[in-house]
Amino acid sequence: MKFLKSFLVVFLIMLPISAFGEKAKTIEELAAMYDSSSCKECHAEIYAQWEQSHHARSLMGVLGGLFMTPLAMKDKTPFSPDDPSKATLDTFPCFKCHLPQAVVSADDSFAVDFANALIAQDKERLGQLRITCIVCHNTKAIIHKRSEGYPEANVLYGSKEVAAHEDARFKKIKKSSIMDHAIMCGQCHGMGPNLEFENPVQCATLYGSYMHNYLSKGGQKSCQECHMQKVDGFADHLIAPNWNDLDATKKLLQEAISLDIDTVGYDWLLKSKDHKPMVVVNTRINQNAGHRIPDG
Amino acid sequence: MTAKTADGKEVYNKERHYHPQATDCRTNKMLYGAQVKTQYIRDTSLQPMETKDESFEIMLPEGVRTVDVTVSLRYEIWKPDHMIEIHKISKKVSLDR
16 A cells, blocks of 8 residues: 555656656657647658758758857857866857757757857757757647647647647647747747846847838738748748759849839039039839838 | 949949948948958848938039049958949039030
């Protein structure tokens, strides 16, 4: 009887931990928890688009530069630890948007492993950490946690419900309240300075621009309507621009931004009998995005 | 935008930069880097549904009455030499009819 009772107590304490999963202590553990390679089999087009996207390389999006490296180096930033072995999750406020799974599913030992990998510039290990399918379709899919609860393990969230989803791990898809709304993207695309950290952090502020300077002018499209238009029947997960593909991005920017010029050459009469040879070039630039260009 | 004479001599060269600019509020130095940027102090970026107008007035040197004007609109990614030239418009402008 005594044995059974203590068994029950242990069981009850263990439940909540296993429901949210153990915290990852290494890069490989965190990568495995959010590994989305199983999706490839059935969502091949979407997977291929996502693989080329900035979300799939969220720690080194432009030209492979590991931009968090200074945070792991002593005295280089206000967040830097004295030594990489002293790094904690607080060392990397960037995780909020560049690697949100670290905030919910990793602990300080992960931060030490991560800091050491940055110092070693180990792109192969760090490259496993990405904003995967699971990050958007689970971790970031619920923002009304008091009303709707936390994202459930083994459930995905989409713009509609799928009662029997064929994936081996995620057997169900529930409808997310925000998947087709701008705030889905706004969670990471920034409103201004992030003041919850011990020092201010300001990176993307594009969602702020969208809210205050696009909606205010009557614009009503969501981010998804412009950036995820259907390609072959599926929402485009490349979510362009891809800054490593200069040719494709040049085309997008040419469509988005127009330049017109008008010129005149004449002899300007500055004052009596004093003509000055003058050329005037008037330029006019317009853009059709839903926010400032460039941001940040 | 640049203006050059027929023999290629540059008589005018002006740049306009369109982007939000931030400091850390502790000095007035503009800074890059999310770990220090704290607030925008100025924003010259291209806004949605707004037109950016500029007027460049070029007083030509004595004797020059025709120039080749070139306006180039570029998106710099990280550093000036890694850029996309979005539009480039060239035009010959003369004071004589």
